[in-house]
Amino acid sequence: MLVCDICGEEVLLEDDMKTHVLLSHVEDRLQCPLCSLSGVSYDQLGFHIAAAHPEPPRRAESSSRPDTAGDAGRPSAVQAASRAAEKAWRRGDETCGGTRSEHSSADRGREFECPVCWTVCRDGCSLQEHVELHFQNEAAPSCAESCSSDRRLALQLQRREESQQEQQEFTELQRQFGVDGSGGGGYRRQMERTLESAVDRGLLSPAEFHCRRADMMESLSSGVDDGTTRSQGVVGALQDYYRTEGPDCVRVWLSVDTDHYSSSAGDRGWGCGYRNFQMLLSALHRTEAYASVLPEKLVPSIPRLQRMIEEAWKEGLDPQGASHFDQRLQGTASWIGATEIYVLLTSLRISARIIDFHQPTGPGGTHPALFEWVKQYFIQPCRSSRLQPRLIQTSLPPLYLQHQGHSRSVVGLEQRRDGTLCLLLLDPGCSPLDIRKLWSRDAVSAAVRRLRKYPTNLKHKQYQVVALQGQLTTEEKQISISNSRTLHAERIP
Incomplete structure (x- = not known):
């Protein structure tokens, strides 16, 4: 089926199409196929279509699909105008009976207006090249395609940025936990660098540097903590305080x-x-139920504890x-958490459990369930006594208390008159000077306030x-080792 480019009429044979064009569009005066205009020449019809019937908006599914059912079979107005211009140029060639160059010479002095944008061209050749530019522009990507490409590029850039940020966060976590091999070589190297820095700043003489370094090397070789950060008798000092102070505490x-044990320069x-x-071990040495399973009465140094975990x-x-x-772990500055404490205790034949308070249970991100659990831990041995x-x-x-980035030791619990519970925590970040204020009559109240932690003070997401x-038998230890292959904590709630 052949379709006339001018009026859209359909015929079966090519000879019939030639006859139709000759009778309807060459010898006869032409009529606009899109409106009632008639009596115009072939060239005039092309100019009229371009001016009066601009190309309708393209649809996403097909650029040549008609906008309405009544337009079915009609060519695009721009296409019709462009084809009309091209046929007018060819028709002029045929009339002149010469080539394009000969036709251009014959048409000098005439003006040729583009039927699409009304640009004036000097000759037919220039008009043809100009019209072809419009066809090239139509082949360019549509606005929708361009926007889609922009969105894809923006999404790729966003994903690349997110990936880089995740890698930075992962690297930072590795650095914090020491699993990337950083940390200055662990306890010994960090202590040496601190001492060297003190010498450089004039805070330590060379002689003192060598004495301190010799003491450190002796401690490391023996595997026993040097005790320079230890403060003894802390719970005894709290006993003395509560015998006479703390009127708001009912129990x-x-x-x-x-x-x-405070953190040191190393x-x-x-x-x-x-x-x-180390705090926990110092307490176990004073408890008959655990002292018998401990290999020695001395508290190991940090490098020795690292070696003990590796052996476990x-x-x-x-x-x-x-x-x-x-x-x-040895020679690194790797952080350890609740699972490594569990590993150490199990290796020493001490039964332990990990309780995971994995989400807040109170308003404002608080953990009242944690405080209630600690209360039950302390009152359990005392339930048989009616009058306490x-x-x-x-x-x-x-109790060993862990949250993201830090850990502390729970050595007591207060219950106040209004029912509020308050934990008493020993923090390794607290200096020996501050801890020893517990023995000062003038500073003991402030020192105890520093140990108190109310529910509003513990608002990390997870603890x-x-x-x-109790103790583990040899058989029970082997069972615990087997169960630790998939180590799970008890979740509350």
């Missing part, structure tokens, strides 16, 4: 006597987990955690508690 529970910024375990991993404890640290004193000194070891619950 106070305290753990067994515990020493406080582990500042990453050693809180090790320091809290070799026994088969927590293979996932061992893989996370690449089986190595205001100050209750238990034989329970302290984990490590609680001890």
Whole structure:
């Protein structure tokens, strides 16, 4: 089926189309196929279509689809005008009976207006080239396609930026936890650098530097903490305070006597987990239920604790955690958490459990369930006693309390007159000077206030508690090692 470019009429044969064009559009005066205009020449019809019937907006599905059912079979107005211009140029060639160049010479002095944009051309050749530019522009991507490409590019850039940000955050976490091999070489190297810096600033003489370094090397070789950051008798000082002070407290529970261990120059910024375990060991040495399973009565140094964790991993404890640290802690500044404390205790044949307060249970992001659980921990051994004193000194070891980025030791609990519960926490970040204010009559109240933590003070998203619950037999230890392959915490709520 052949379609006339001028009027859209359909005929079957090519000869019929030639006859139609000759009779209807060449010898006869032409009529606009889109309106009632008639009696115009072929060239005039092309100019009229371009001016009076501009191309309708394109549809997304097809650029040549008609806008209405009544336009079916009609050519685009721009296409019709362009074809009319091209045929007028060819027709002029045929009339002149010569080539394009000959026709251009014959048409000098005439003006040729583009039927699409009305640009004036000098000759037919220029008009043809100009009209072809319009066809090239039509082949360019549509606005919708361009916008879609822009959106794809913007999405790619956004994903690339998010990926870079995630990589930076991951690298920072690696640096914080020491699993990237950073941290200055661990405790020994960090201590040496701190001493060297003190010499450079004139705070330490060379002789003092060598003496301090010799003491450090002796401590590291023996595997025993040098005790320079230890403060003894902390719980005893709290007992003395609550016997005469704290009128707003209706009841106070305290753990067994515990020493406080502060962070030192060798582990500042990453050693809180090790320091809290030293506090826990100092309490276990004073508890008959646990003292018998401890290999020695001395508190190990941080490098020695790191070696103990590595040895526990070799026994088969927590293979996932061992893989996370690449089986190595010695010589690094890697942070440890509740699972590493559990590994250490299990390796010492001490039964422990991890309780995970994985989400807030109170208003404002607070954790009242955590405080209530700690209360039940302290009152459990005292349930048989009907009449309890205001100050209750238990034989329970302290609790290890972990949250994102830090850990502390729970050595007591206050219950105030209004029912509010308050934890008493020993923080490795607290200096020995501040802790020893507990023995000062003038400063003890301020020192105790620093230990108190109300529900509004503990608003991290998640907390984990490590609680001890007796000794393990050799068989029970092997069961715990087997179960630690998929180590799970008890979730509350």
